[in-house]
Amino acid sequence: MTQLSEPSSEQTDAEALIEQKVAGRVGKTYQQVIREDGDEIPEFMRPSWTDLGDEDIPIDRYTSREFLELEVEHVWRKAWQMVCREEEIPEPGDHIVYEIVNDSFIITRTASGEIKALQNACLHRGRRLRATDGKVPEFRCPFHGWTWELDGEIKRLPCSEWDFKHVDRERFALPEARVGTWGGFVFINMDPDCEPLEDFLAPIPDHFKHTSYEARFKSAHVAQVVSANWKVALEAFIEAYHLPATHPQTAPSIQDYMSQVDLFGKNVNRVLSARGVSSSTLGELEEEDIYESYLAARTFYEERLGENSRDVPREMLEGLPEGMTARKRIVNTIREDLAPRLGLDLTSVPAYQLMDAVQYFVFPNFFPWDSGMTNIYYRFRPNGEDPDSCILEIFYLTPVPEGGPRPKPAPVHWLERDGDWLDAPELGNLSAVVNQDRINMPQVQRGLKALQRTKPGITLASYQESRIRHFHARLMDYIAGRV
Template structure:
């Protein structure tokens, strides 16, 4: 059995798990490790409690709506979801509604989803149309936002074409995604993300993927409660016990980059520091049974003598993911990049996985004007061989609020994991409403991304 204890000296000012660190695991790689993975910030952001009102009050929700959601960069869709002239996608966030469309020149533009006549929403759902036409009275616009006409122009001689130009939002692109920002004075998307997102993801090229799965469901908690369940890993011990034999939960690495970007790296094929005397074969058996990495009807894989479960699982994934990408990943990709959960996030609500394994993406949004429910979305990006036709992006599967995630068979073992999370988050929301303490306390290291999220929120809602 491998030695899974850290060899690093203890730092009394920065306590860490006794489990082997992620950086020590990188020392065992057999190909060069990219700088993106060697980055290790060890950020401390304080120890203050967070008031529960941030999650449960309408007042704080209203602050987010009026001071944050309308000033931040947010992912709307993949560029490949609007490939043709007139294709459009509607993005609703709290009380705001925006749609993006591809114009006659091939440009992508974004507009406030409101008719300049009587305010009727212009686009109710995703689709395709030759122009932008209000279903109420027929006011219409060209795809570039210029006014096209109305049924009774003689009654609106007091309005010029300039008055009737559709108000735009800013649009920018990253890694094949379309982003919008309602604030004309906000920094560029590149400046907002910071250098790490662009430099790190150059290696993983999410542009060369297609959306193979998209599932959404309304969940019974504030959007932050849902999001926060995915940006720390140490809840696995009690919430996801089936993954503990192969998940390095409490010795995950957490990184903070500027105001808007953070990252968790949780190693797989390595037992949790909470376990004792787990054999390499037991690690492998748990991986095969519950990780979703292998077909359920495959035989049990015997770990070869002298090889760890992590090494063996990496060899299996090299073959599987190389076939998907049409390139031999074992020649240049680290084991980490085909095994581990490398989860980035861009403030406020976009969280893509990195690496050469199928890339999971999370997005959390308020459910309209309700601070006690949220929309959770899970997407899966898959690679395809260079030189072959890109598969079409799939439409979103919308689960009903009462439906379990396991109803979506396409999620595989992830459906079980998400359903375990759903056993917590509604009761977190309910429990905070009963809190005598009136606050939540965070771990200094393992929950630093949660603290980072709230500190950035504060810069918007209290900054001016």
């Protein structure tokens, strides 16, 4: 394996800055890998990075009840957050209940087709109007029968003529959060003076415009309460530095330490990890070994074909022609064999979008992946007022079959608290990977409480964990009222 070369004419200023920061790192960069693919590289795939320093992150941000209270007031009630998919509420009266700490909303489709986020509490005595997702013609409080229209306007108030003469019906509409949509996702914001969703998400809409995510459906949704702060869980998924130790089975066929980290503005960051190449921790591997390692997991079949992957002839997978790299062979298999089985034409889709881990993060808690086929996305939320637990959710988005009806979105599958993710077979090979992360998270939370007696902060890598620094910089912008 060779030392990184001097910056070439193809390299950007950000690439040169990164090479200076990580001087001594050995292996091919992500940019070198995708240049060798021969595909045209769009500008948004180029590195975008700034040095955020090397200061420790205070541990009490993960353990303090008081800090969680600050997050509720200044983050969760101020920032845009993804609540559901539009397809989950296709008809008037369809709704989901979204809760974040003590705030509860009914996300519903009105009679006019508009999406509303209505406060899920009766304006009489405060009872929650809806405890579960579903479909109703109106929102009626089971306690005393106060009833609201789907758009939140008061509809029926028992005894209003003689015992509630003091109530101004015009002022008794259910309070609302602002609603925005992008890519088939629904977002809400409790701050009436918040910036437009499109500005908040930038540059996500531009980076994802090559694929219509509205034309995809939620094919899996798995959730679990984890015994760790929501930031501990989130940060377990935001960097590739942990791959060799936590996921050693991936090393022969995916980059880890050589992954590209990108920081965009204040709300968005990204990591890019090439598949079909080996980890720099393993030295030089033969292409045949890389290819066989990738096939051992059969990830691109199991995650995308499900049970139908068993019908894929073994001879379709075997054999690495002389002179061909493992990455090239895998890309050809996806384009020529897998895509037709899914009813897709992927001949012009670049290699990185077919197989690489292209993972974005949108503050405060949304992880959309970019893929030409099935997409993964994550969401992390506090579990009520408990700083020591959170809700982790993993979803799949799959293209709607051409010419066929839109499949119904998958219902949420709740796993036992801190339980086995192998109990979620709908995630395919990913369930075993998440299982390895699941073991770490509660142990980190417990370790932080022990560590803070002798060391007040956690120490992060300058480059590989800079997405965590980027996240905390924005977190503290909100906490300090700089937003």
